[in-house]
Amino acid sequence: MAGPAAQSPMKLMALQLLLWHSALWTVQEATPLGPASSLPQSFLLKCLEQVRKIQGDGAALQEKLVSEAGCLSQLHSGLFLYQGLLQALEGISPELGPTLDTLQLDVTNFATTIWQQMEELGMAPALQPTQGAMPAFTSAFQRRAGGVLVASHLQSFLEVSYRVLRHLAQP
Numbered sequence: 001m002a003g004p005a006a007q008s009p010m011k012l013m014a015l016q017l018l019l020w021h022s023a024l025w026t027v028q029e030a031t032p033l034g035p036a037s038s039l040p041q042s043f044l045l046k047c048l049e050q051v052r053k054i055q056g057d058g059a060a061l062q063e064k065l066v067s068e069a070g071c072l073s074q075l076h077s078g079l080f081l082y083q084g085l086l087q088a089l090e091g092i093s094p095e096l097g098p099t100l101d102t103l104q105l106d107v108t109n110f111a112t113t114i115w116q117q118m119e120e121l122g123m124a125p126a127l128q129p130t131q132g133a134m135p136a137f138t139s140a141f142q143r144r145a146g147g148v149l150v151a152s153h154l155q156s157f158l159e160v161s162y163r164v165l166r167h168l169a170q171p
Contacts (some may be wrong), residue, residue, distance in 0.1 A: 019045055039093075069123040071164050078157055079111035080129055085150045088134040092143045 086104045091097075118124035137143040 004118070022060070067170055069118070069121070071168060072118050072121075072123065073125075075161055075164065076111055076114045076118065077129060079107055079114065080131070082107050082150070082154050082157065083111060084131045084134045085146075085154075088137060089143060089147050089150060092137075092147050103154075 089100060136148050
C-alpha cells in the first residue's frame with residue numbers, strides 16, 4: 001500500500017484534472033451556438049411562423065385597444081352630455097320627477113362605470129370632462145318638447161352603445 005506522501009500527489013493530480021474538466025465544461029457551455037444551418041430547416045420555419053403570428057396578433061390587439069379607447073371615450077362623452085341634458089329637464093312635471101331622477105342616476109352610474117373601465121385599461125384622460133352650457137327651458141312647453149327630444153335621442157344613443165359594447169366584448 002502506498003504511503004500518505006504518495007497519495008497526496010495523486011489526490012492533487014485528480015483534483016487538478018477535475019478542476020480543469022469543470023473549467024472546460026463551463027467554457028463549452030458559454031460558447032454561442034453554431035450557425036443556424038446546423039438547426040433543422042423545419043424548426044426554423046416553425047419559429048419564423050410563430051414570430052409572424054405573434055407580431056400579427058400584437059398588431060391586431062393594438063388596433064383593438066386603440067378602437068376600444070376611442071369607443072369608450074365617445075361613449076363616456078355622450079353619457080356625460082346626457083347627464084347635463086337630464087339635469088336641465090328637472091322640474092319637467094311632478095309625475096315624471098321620480099322617473100327622471102332614476103334615469104339621471106342610471107346614466108351617471110353608466111358613465112362612472114365606463115370611466116372606471118377606461119382607467120383600468122389605462123386609457124382615461126388625466127381630467128374628466130367638464131359640463132358645457134346646457135339649454136335653459138323657460139316655459140312648460142319647452143321643457144316638454146325638450147324632454148321628448150332628449151328621451152328620444154337618449155334611447156337611440158343607448159341602443160348604439162349596447163351594440164358597441166357587444167362588439168367590444170367579442171374576442
